Amino acid sequence: MGNIFKLEKEAEDCKARAGILYINGTEIPTPIFMPVGTYGTVKAMLHSSLIEIGYKLILGNTYHLYLRPGLEIIEHFQGLHNFMNWKYSILTDSGGFQVFSLQSFRKLTEEGVEFVSHLDGSKHFFTPESVVQYQRVLGSDIMMVLDDCVEYPAEYGRVLEALERTLIWAKRSIQKFKETEPLWGREQYIFGIIQGGTYPELRLKAVEEMLKFDFDGYAIGGLSVGEPEETMYEMTNICTERLPADKPRYLMGVGTPQNLLECIERGVDMFDCVLPTRNGRNGQIFTTRGKINIRNAKYKFSKEPIDPGLDNEISKNFTLGYLRHLFNTDEILGLTLATYQNLAFYKWLVSTAREKILSGLFRYWKNNLILNFVDE
Amino acid sequence: MGNIFKLEKEAEDCKARAGILYINGTEIPTPIFMPVGTYGTVKAMLHSSLIEIGYKLILGNTYHLYLRPGLEIIEHFQGLHNFMNWKYSILTDSGGFQVFSLQSFRKLTEEGVEFVSHLDGSKHFFTPESVVQYQRVLGSDIMMVLDDCVEYPAEYGRVLEALERTLIWAKRSIQKFKETEPLWGREQYIFGIIQGGTYPELRLKAVEEMLKFDFDGYAIGGLSVGEPEETMYEMTNICTERLPADKPRYLMGVGTPQNLLECIERGVDMFDCVLPTRNGRNGQIFTTRGKINIRNAKYKFSKEPIDPGLDNEISKNFTLGYLRHLFNTDEILGLTLATYQNLAFYKWLVSTAREKILSGLFRYWKNNLILNFVDE
Numbered sequence: 001m002g003n004i005f006k007l008e009k010e011a012e013d014c015k016a017r018a019g020i021l022y023i024n025g026t027e028i029p030t031p032i033f034m035p036v037g038t039y040g041t042v043k044a045m046l047h048s049s050l051i052e053i054g055y056k057l058i059l060g061n062t063y064h065l066y067l068r069p070g071l072e073i074i075e076h077f078q079g080l081h082n083f084m085n086w087k088y089s090i091l092t093d094s095g096g097f098q099v100f101s102l103q104s105f106r107k108l109t110e111e112g113v114e115f116v117s118h119l120d121g122s123k124h125f126f127t128p129e130s131v132v133q134y135q136r137v138l139g140s141d142i143m144m145v146l147d148d149c150v151e152y153p154a155e156y157g158r159v160l161e162a163l164e165r166t167l168i169w170a171k172r173s174i175q176k177f178k179e180t181e182p183l184w185g186r187e188q189y190i191f192g193i194i195q196g197g198t199y200p201e202l203r204l205k206a207v208e209e210m211l212k213f214d215f216d217g218y219a220i221g222g223l224s225v226g227e228p229e230e231t232m233y234e235m236t237n238i239c240t241e242r243l244p245a246d247k248p249r250y251l252m253g254v255g256t257p258q259n260l261l262e263c264i265e266r267g268v269d270m271f272d273c274v275l276p277t278r279n280g281r282n283g284q285i286f287t288t289r290g291k292i293n294i295r296n297a298k299y300k301f302s303k304e305p306i307d308p309g310l311d312n313e314i315s316k317n318f319t320l321g322y323l324r325h326l327f328n329t330d331e332i333l334g335l336t337l338a339t340y341q342n343l344a345f346y347k348w349l350v351s352t353a354r355e356k357i358l359s360g361l362f363r364y365w366k367n368n369l370i371l372n373f374v375d376e
Numbered sequence: 377m378g379n380i381f382k383l384e385k386e387a388e389d390c391k392a393r394a395g396i397l398y399i400n401g402t403e404i405p406t407p408i409f410m411p412v413g414t415y416g417t418v419k420a421m422l423h424s425s426l427i428e429i430g431y432k433l434i435l436g437n438t439y440h441l442y443l444r445p446g447l448e449i450i451e452h453f454q455g456l457h458n459f460m461n462w463k464y465s466i467l468t469d470s471g472g473f474q475v476f477s478l479q480s481f482r483k484l485t486e487e488g489v490e491f492v493s494h495l496d497g498s499k500h501f502f503t504p505e506s507v508v509q510y511q512r513v514l515g516s517d518i519m520m521v522l523d524d525c526v527e528y529p530a531e532y533g534r535v536l537e538a539l540e541r542t543l544i545w546a547k548r549s550i551q552k553f554k555e556t557e558p559l560w561g562r563e564q565y566i567f568g569i570i571q572g573g574t575y576p577e578l579r580l581k582a583v584e585e586m587l588k589f590d591f592d593g594y595a596i597g598g599l600s601v602g603e604p605e606e607t608m609y610e611m612t613n614i615c616t617e618r619l620p621a622d623k624p625r626y627l628m629g630v631g632t633p634q635n636l637l638e639c640i641e642r643g644v645d646m647f648d649c650v651l652p653t654r655n656g657r658n659g660q661i662f663t664t665r666g667k668i669n670i671r672n673a674k675y676k677f678s679k680e681p682i683d684p685g686l687d688n689e690i691s692k693n694f695t696l697g698y699l700r701h702l703f704n705t706d707e708i709l710g711l712t713l714a715t716y717q718n719l720a721f722y723k724w725l726v727s728t729a730r731e732k733i734l735s736g737l738f739r740y741w742k743n744n745l746i747l748n749f750v751d752e
Binding site: 039040041043044045048068073077083084085301303313317318321322325326328329331332333335 | 419421445453459676677679693701702705708
């Protein structure tokens with residue numbers, strides 16, 4: 001495993017970091033947000049629009065791709081990049097979260113996890129080893145280990161059990177990773193996942209144990225599952241406090257603009273979340289001046305650009321009035337423009353955070369911006 | 377009214393024509409196909425994608441825009457171009473066809489047509505004059521007169537009555553057009569519509585009478601409503617035989633690739649149809665090698681580009697296998713790629729027809745290409 005991360009600067013008044021990820025010839029400045037492309041497409045977006053906004057690292061879901069189109073097809077196409085015609089980087093999750101959240105039935109054993117497909121009820125069995133192998137087939141640039149996710153709230157005993165299982169599985173994952181090679185001529189990297197629920201001592205134990213394996217990066221998992229935001233921030237802080245400076249830190253499944261800013265402040269480098277895409281499709285627009293519910297009748301006559309604070313043709317040149325009309329008539333372009341705006345905003349958010357970290361003004365900027373996103 | 381059309385060449389062995397439409401500073405080579413943008417958006421397409429393909433003239437529906445967002449809003453935005461942020465040309469239909477095809481209730485009088493909205497059952501009344509005024513508000517580059525469309529089959533008496541009404545309405549339309557001015561600083565042009573059903577003598581009468589008004593162009597209406605294709609071709613031929621060479625000819629609501637080729641051969645310059653967009657969203661893909669039903673399981677493993685015969689990034693670089701997967705998972709990108717391909721194909725079809733007309737090879741090319749589109 002190589003070193004894929006270079007730390008450029010850490011803020012003096014907080015733990016915010018600016019860095020660069022080097023992945024298969026692509027440089028990805030951090031902090032970074034990764035749009036979610038569940039089935040090999042970021043919903044409602046052309047690939048060229050993602051590139052236009054500046055996204056060079058997107059997420060794919062192993063669980064979903066395993067079910068549809070199925071790995072046989074992805075293998076036939078020699079990996080997910082070829083299958084979906086995406087030239088830049090892809091991170092795939094392990095399926096651990098989906099098995100935890102989408103299944104009515106799942107059975108955990110030491111060996112792995114048995115579950116039924118949410119699509120057709122068919123039975124499947126994932127092991128740490130099989131999930132590494134699936135991600136070899138997918139050929140993602142960054143793969144994640146299979147973990148045991150716990151619901152919130154959960155008893156200490158259940159969280160401890162899940163953590164221990166996750167640690168054993170991490171060891172088996174990295175073993176399998178070392179025994180296998182990339183299939184499609186693209187280097188692959190592997191991240192470990194820190195579990196431990198909302199118990200500080202378990203998070204500490206998780207970090208300590210995971211650091212024994214030399215992962216290419218470390219993810220913080222099992223958060224944003226219903227716990228209070230302050231708890232999420234506290235757990236994140238406990239992890240980043242102990243994670244090594246020279247490895248990227250990825251907070252999984254987070255979150256709102258506020259969440260991103262708070263966790264960048266606490267030393268996180270990478271984020272993914274369905275929020276900007278899913279909420280965009282529901283008419284919630286994130287802009288540099290705050291959140292907008294585009295279905296609101298008050299935008300009927302609005303000639304205001306979607307977001308005059310962003311420098312792209314869509315945010316600048318389409319109006320709120322037109323976007324509302326598109327939602328009102330159930331036009332697909334409405335979903336596309338809203339998603340475009342939200343992803344452009346998230347890109348602006350992390351890119352500006354990076355600039356401000358480099359210029360030493362991150363906290364000042366963050367504390368001001370966050371006022372636009374206080375829930376009314 | 378100015379002369380917006382220049383005839384460049386007419387084929388020697390048929391009536392196919394190559395020309396140029398000059399509309400508000402935009403040159404539009406003919407034959408041309410106009411994508412349908414019912415509610416101020418061509419469904420599932422970014423405007424930038426339309427421009428990328430080469431479309432500079434799209435269609436809007438007066439009836440639909442009148443109902444949603446409503447003309448009050450379009451007026452507030454100073455016309456449809458501004459409202460939808462479209463810089464090139466727009467043709468709007470008159471609503472005659474929608475009133476005819478979408479209404480459970482309509483009441484024709486000499487004065488106009490009363491109908492109930494297909495959305496909420498509210499009552500509305502269109503007159504030839506009001507429809508011109510609506511299109512002044514829309515600010516379309518080309519407006520159409522209100523006509524009385526007849527179902528197929530229809531008795532001679534009913535078709536004659538509708539034709540006579542259409543002629544009287546045409547006179548009133550052009551009167552109103554002359555009495556009014558564009559509202560938004562963009563020149564507007566007006567086309568008459570030739571009715572007459574499937575009765576040759578009524579079509580002849582319609583052309584003769586319509587030519588008494590000096591319209592900027594002439595549309596052939598009331599076809600593609602269920603009559604046999606041969607009848608449509610015959611009626612088209614009767615009209616183009618008598619229409620003046622120096623005015624553009626627009627066959628409304630047509631059609632399949634075969635229909636376009638056959639009617640270009642018969643001297644038509646302009647077409648519009650929902651077929652490439654609607655059928656695209658249903659998984660029917662038009663390509664230079666023929667039609668494809670992308671849901672067919674045989675494309676599961678297909679690494680073939682969507683259309684290697686077209687020179688754009690989407691047709692060349694995305695595979696049939698990926699497109700099928702997108703339809704299989706109900707992904708919006710599937711609708712977008714299919715629509716993009718179909719519109720790129722239609723653009724290729726009319727552009728290539730034009731080239732072949734100019735080089736004298738139209739009929740030879742057409743007779744070969746059409747074999748790809750024979751229904752199995």
